Amino acid sequence: MNTIISFMKRNYKILLAIVALSATLFAFKIKSGAESDPGKDKLLLELLTFVIEKGHYSPAPIDDKFSKGVYKDYIQALDPSKRFFIQSDIDEFSKFEYELDDALINKDLTFFNLTYDRLMKRMEESKKIYKEVVSTPFDYSIDETFNTDYDKAPYAKNEKELKDRWRKQIKLSALSSLTDLLKMQEDKAKGVASTQESSEILKDGEKVNADPLNVKNKKNSAKVKEDNKPKTFAELEKDTRTNALKALNEYFDFMKDLDRDDWFSVYINSITARFDPHTNYFAPEEKERFDVDISGKLEGIGARLQKKNDFTEISELISGGPAWRGKELEAGDVVTKVAQGNGDPVDIVGMRLDDVVKKIKGPKGSEVRLTVKKVDGTIKVISIIRDIVEIEETYVKSSIVNKDGLKYGVIYLPKFYIDFANRGGRDAGKDIAIEVARLKKENINGIVLDVRDDGGGSLSTVVDIAGLFIEQGPIVQIKSAGLKKEVLYDRDKKIEWDGPLVIMVNSFSASASEILAAAIQDYKRGIIVGSKQTYGKGTVQNVIDFNQFIRNSGVGDLGALKTTTQKFYRINGGSTQLEGVSSDVVMPDRFAYLKMGERDVENAMPWDKIDAADYTVWNKTDNFNNAVLNSKNRIANNAQFQLIEDNAKWIDSRREDNTYSLNIDKFRIAQNEIEEKAKKYKPISQYKNSLKFNSLPYEVEEMAKDSVLKEKRERWHQGLSKDIYIEEALNVLDDLQAKADLKKSLPAKLKKEKLVKS
Structure with missing residues (x-):
């Protein structure tokens, strides 16, 4: 978060x-080196x-x-x-x-050294165990079970019991993959398109495990589609063990990259x-990643890397970055050597991914030369001049949708980003203001601001964003331990948007998202729609760089500490800590009953309240209450929302289903039963609204030059066209329209018809 x-x-x-x-x-004695x-x-x-x-x-x-x-x-x-x-x-x-x-x-x-040495020893032993396990076929006729609730499981009593645990865990993963493969072949023989639902159902509602087997085997199971000739049971069983071995080898290769630090x-x-x-x-590399995450930019070549055994592969080029502009480097290329400017190339095969990244990244204007093995097998040296790279996914984006003769703007904010190192750089507050201005130029009738899954970011940007929608006044209250409260104000009387406003949230909207939603709600400036409540993080953190205290010590980079220094409060005095922000309109959510909020985290700070700030409620939305009531009625009578609510309850009921049979017949029967029940909820993923979303004119021009951006926006718009939540948010905007404004916006023919009827 x-x-x-x-x-x-x-x-x-x-x-x-x-x-x-x-x-x-x-x-303390300080020594240099990586040991x-x-x-x-x-x-x-x-x-x-x-x-x-x-x-x-x-x-x-x-x-x-x-x-x-x-x-x-x-x-x-x-x-x-x-x-x-x-x-x-x-x-x-x-x-x-x-x-x-x-x-x-x-x-x-002493304790750390003991546990670290023992873990390294046990991991080495585990490599022999899993390789031995997958070397012989599994007997799926045996009647045995495996429980995936590791929290409640005891530790293995001895090495024999540990080997058996490994065997069962790998067997379950392979069995899940095997049933998929069998079903695909059976469906193919019948001429039926396979849905591959069983693997998804097996994990639905469960905790995500770091074990790569679950994902890897599912990916590899799709390969059966390419084969025209059916495989025997023995061949399919062997394939699943081969895939399991590959996944575990890659997992342990990744673990090998982790050092003592x-x-x-x-x-x-x-x-x-x-x-x-x-x-x-934050260790040094993590601090660097955090800075990139909060600012949305870095200095480098603009490529995402991934480890493939001992090799480093280009997984993606970042649109607009120097590597993307150069058009020589491609996704799938394998980097074998890195040279700085005219320096000698350094062989990076077998090097830790973090260390490779350090060599490829560098200051703007500097040169890096990559020796790469191209997808076609040729070897090429590619020179790239490093530059500022903006991570497009970090930044705000907007879209326009026409609905019943009205035009609405949808703004999506993935995080409250800011570049602390460059106050003149991009930040969420400035960018939202720009998007609002662009939308106003298109004569929109309302705005949906979507902060679903937005985990927070900069506090100052929240104040700026909230200030776009109110005249002036307090936005949030802050309290430090033992000190009086501080109130942060929007002091700019200018209102960028005074029309209908809806804020979309869900249970993963946290921190800065909650401040924004709470302020808009307390002012009654807009309607909050989404999950029953947001995440519930009501604390403020400062990042303190340890290196400022040890300069010229020779100790190396010590990283940084992000520590909680303050709590924030709504302008009505209440805290969002634990309780989050309750939506004005609650929309059913598939994961509504799962424990995923701050209130479910150990050591979370308590809820409390302070005195309210002095603020004036927005009084320019006459039909606020009716809009909320209308939305609640629509949701209550909407079959799709009812299905989502029913699905949420079903997912919750399956949380304790952690025991699986490793007998193939019993496993398939159980999965088929679940699959049959899951068919009821298939319409949730198949839903489509009748809305068409479009980019703004300036972005249409950019997409004509940038195919990567075009593809990303098309995917986003496609997702919005399948989103029942955005559809209802737009319905709320309909209900918030002032009657006089609505008549002005209606096409002449429709306006005349309405006037005659009235």
Whole structure:
């Protein structure tokens, strides 16, 4: 979940105290190099604990309860599927369960070193186990089961039991793939198009596991479509084991890329998580990714990379970037060497992906030369001049739709982005203002602002965006520990859009999204439609770069800490923490009953309230209440929404169905029963509204030059044309139209007909 970052208000006294303390931190011996560096680790822990204790909004006491929580989180993070450690390992580890608080205070790394060394040992052993498991055919006639609820599963008592757990886990994955393959062949023989539903149903409503088998086997199972000749059961069974082996090899290749520092970051984040869910440590690479995520831009060549065994492959070119403009590099090309300018090329085969990325990225204007193996097998050296690359998916986009003679604008905001390093750069507030101006130029009658799945971002951009729709006034209240509240205002009397407004949210709209929705709701400026409630994150984080305290120390990059320093409150005084924002119009949601909000996260901060700010409710929407009532009535009587609600209840009822038969006959019977029930909900994915969405004129011109952008916009518009939620949001805009304005907008013939009838 992205976070709200507020750089407008920092506690400088705390930061000065940290600077003063940093002089005492170098009692540890510091050594350079990539190997284990206990001095650096201890320095990191020293900074971490001090900054949290002095800067966190409400730091938890570091005691035995704290220690127990760190222990639980860390062990679970190391082995979530309980397929590496055995009970004797846990017995040995558990001696530290109530000692990690003291270890943290004393900067004692004994527990981390023990668990890290043991995990590396167990992973090496696991490679032999899974290769042995997939070397012989599975016997699917045996009557046995496997439970995928790893949280409740005990650890294997010994290595024999661990091997059996691996066998059952791989067998279940292979069985799921095998039933898909069999069904495809059977359907093909009958002349029926296969839907491949069984694999999807098997996972529907379950927790997503990091295990690649579930996804990989499903992808490979599609290959049967290419074969005209049916395969025997034995051949299909062998294919599933081959696919399982490939998936596990790739998984362990990825794990091999993780070094000791990566695992130490896991340990540190098990510590930070005890303070609250949004206090996190960023290792150097993660901090860089966070900066890109919040700003939407980077300096480099504009290509996404992926690891394929020991090789680095170009998976996608970013539209508008230097690699895309150069037209020499292509998706599918394999990079084998990297050279800086006129420097000697460095062989990157077998190198960690993060290290490859570091070599390819670089400052604007610098040259990088890539030696690539092209898709056709030829070898080519490609020179690229690095530049600023904008990640298009980060930024706001808008569309126009005509509905019953009226014209509406739909604005989608994926996150509240800002470039903190360049105040003159792009940010969500400026870009939304531009989109509103563009839509007004097209003479729209209403705006839908879609912040579904928007996890937040910059606090300052929320104030700017909310201010586009009100005259002036408070937007959000902020409180720091022990200090008086601060109210952030929109002080610009200009209103960019005073017409009908709908804000779309769902249960993954969080943080900054919730501030915006809450402000619009408290002013009664627009109608909030979507899930029953938003995510429920009502806290503010600051990112503190550790390196500012250790300059010229030779210790290397220590990363940064994102820590909770404030809580924010609605202008009515209530907190969005845990409770989120309740929609004015609640739309049924397939995942409405699953536990995925802040209220379901351990160590979440409590809900509270403060005094309301002084604000004036918007009084220019006479038919606000009628629009809400009409929408509720439509939803209650809409068969598609009723089906979605029924589906949500069914998904919820299946949450505890974690035990699967590994007998193929019983497995297929169970999956067929589920598939039959799931057919009832097929119309949900097949739904289409009658609306046509179009890009604005300026973007039509851009798409004529950029096929990648054209494809992305066409996919977005296609998604909107299948979206019942956006359709109802537009219905609400219909109901919000003032009668006089509506008559002006109606075509002459229709207007005359209505006047005669009245």
